[in-house]
C-alpha cells in the first residue's frame with residue numbers, strides 16, 4: 001500500500017530542516033515525508049500526488065513565508081488535497097496561544113495571534129502548531145499524532161474491519177457506510193461494477209446478484225445483513241439476562257457520558273443504541289466548542305473515545321437495538337426492543353436526542369442516499385468533490401456543513417426560507433461563509449422538488465414571495481432543517497411538552513407545563529421525569545441547551561441522580 005504523505009513547506013531552509021528532521025525521525029517508516037522550500041513547487045507536487053492517487057495526510061506550512069503566507073498556501077492546497085489536515089507552523093515563542101506545558105516565552109499578544117486565529121476561523125487551515133524544538137519535542141508529536149488519528153478516521157483505513165461491495169449509488173450502501181463510519185468501524189468500499197469489486201465478490205464466493213456484500217475482518221461473508229447482525233459480529237449486541245441498575249437509551253454525548261459516570265460509580269449499566277454511537281455529535285465534522293479541545297475534535301473521534309471509556313468502566317453496549325417500549329414493573333422497568341426481546345432495569349435514563357425534520361417536496365424521498373442526505377458526515381465529503389451541493393437550513397449545523405463541504409464541492413449553496421442567516425446562525429459561521437468564495441446563500445427560497453433518474457440531478461427552487469420556480473442542476477442536497485425529539489416510544493405516564501420534549505424536575509411541579517405532572521410525596525430529582533425512576537438528559541429534554549457539552553454535563557448529573565434514587569429505593573425496601 002502507498003505510504004501517506006506528510007509534507008512540510010518553509011522558504012527558510014533552516015526552519016524547513018528542523019521541521020523535516022522532526023517528522024522524519026518519528027514517521028519515516030509509515031509515511032512519506034516530503035520537504036519543500038517553495039510553496040509553488042509544493043502545490044505542483046501535491047497535484048502530482050493527486051494524479052498518482054497518493055494520499056496526503058498532513059500538510060504543514062510556515063506561517064511567515066515571503067512569497068505566499070502559509071495560510072494562503074494551505075488554503076490553495078485544500079482544493080488539491082481536501083482530505084489532508086492543514087497545519088500552520090508558527091515560530092517557537094511566536095504568535096500561538098500561551099502554553100502551560102512548555103516554559104518558553106510564548107507571546108501573550110493576542111494581536112499578533114489574530115491572523116493565525118483568523119485563518120482557522122475562516123477554514124483556511126485546520127490548526128496551528130509551534131515549530132518543533134531540535135530535540136524530542138513531545139508536545140509537537142502529540143499534536144501531530146492527534147492530527148494523524150483524525151485523518152485516519154476519514155481516510156481509507158490501512159486495516160479495514162469490513163469490506164463493503166455494493167453499487168455506488170445504493171441507498172442501503174450509503175446507510176451502511178454512514179453507520180460504520182459513525183460507529184468508528186474502519187471499512188473499505190468497493191464499487192460492485194469495478195474490476196476490484198468484481199474480484200472481491202468472486203473471492204467471497206458471490207455472483208453479485210444480491211448486494212451489498214460485507215466481508216468481515218474474520219473472513220465471514222454477510223449478504224445484505226440487517227444492522228443488528230453486524231453488531232453481533234463486533235460483539236456489540238449483548239443484553240444481560242437479569243436486571244441492571246440502569247438502562248440508558250441512546251448513545252449520543254448524553255448517553256455516553258451517563259454510561260461513563262454510572263459505570264464508574266459502580267452501577268451495572270446497559271447502554272442501548274438504535275443506530276450509531278455518538279448520536280448527532282458523531283456526524284459533526286469538527287466540534288470546535290467542546291472544552292479541552294482547543295484545536296477542535298471530530299464528532300467521530302469524540303464518540304469513539306467516549307465509547308471506549310464507558311466500556312472500560314464496565315458499561316455493556318448494545319448497538320442496533322432500538323427501544324420501542326417502556327413499562328413500569330414491580331422492581332423497576334421492562335424495555336421492549338423493536339427487533340424483539342426485552343431488557344430489565346431498576347432505573348432508566350432517556351437520552352434519545354432529536355433528529356432532523358424531513359423536507360416535504362416531490363421527488364426527495366425517492367433519492368434519499370442517492371444525492372439527498374439528512375446530515376452530512378465528514379467521511380463523505382469526498383463524495384461531493386467537484387459538484388454543486390445545496391444545503392437546506394439556516395442554523396449552525398447547516399453553516400458547519402457548508403464550510404466543510406466547500407472544501408470538496410465546486411459550489412455550495414445554502415437555501416433558507418427566511419430573509420437572512422442571522423436569525424439562527426452564529427456570527428462566526430456567517431463570517432466564515434461570507435469569506436468562502438465558493439459558498440453562496442439564497443434567502444427567501446424553498447426547495448420545491450427534486451429531479452433525476454436514480455440519482456439527484458436537479459432541484460426546483462421556489463421564491464417564497466413571488467412563487468416563481470426555477471430548476472437548477474444539483475449533485476447533492478443536504479437537509480438540516482431542525483429537530484424532533486425521539487419520544488414517540490414512551491408511555492403516556494412520561495410527560496412531554498407540546499413539541500414532544502420530555503419534561504423533568506421542577507418543570508413537573510411548578511405547574512408550568514400542562515403536559516406533565518408529578519404524583520409522589522417526595523420532590524422529583526432535577527432530571528427525573530413524571531414517571532419516578534425514569535430520568536432524561538440531553539437534547540431530548542424540555543428546556544435543554546442543544547450542545548455537546550450540555551448533553552455531556554447533563555448525562556453525568558443524571559448518573560449521579562440515578563445513583564441517589566437507587567440508594568433511596570434500597571433504603572425504603
Ligand SMILES: Cc1cc2nc3c(=O)[nH]c(=O)nc-3n(C[C@H](O)[C@H](O)[C@H](O)COP(=O)(O)OP(=O)(O)OC[C@H]3O[C@@H](n4cnc5c(N)ncnc54)[C@H](O)[C@@H]3O)c2cc1C
Pocket residue numbers: 249250251252253254255272273274275276277278279280281282283284285286287288289290321322323324351352353354355375376397400486489537538539540545546547548549551
Ligand atoms: C451536524 C451537527 C453538528 C453539530 N455541531 C455541534 C458543535 O460543533 N458543537 C456543539 O456543541 N453541538 C453541536 N451539535 C449539536 C450536538 O451534536 C447535540 O446537541 C448533541 O449531540 C446532543 O446529544 P444527545 O446525547 O442529547 O442526543 P443525540 O446526539 O441526538 O443522541 C441520541 C441518540 O439516541 C439514539 N436513539 C434515539 N431513539 C432511540 C431509541 N428508541 N432506542 C435506542 N436509541 C435511540 C439515537 O440514535 C442517537 O444516537 C451538532 C449537531 C449536528 C447534527
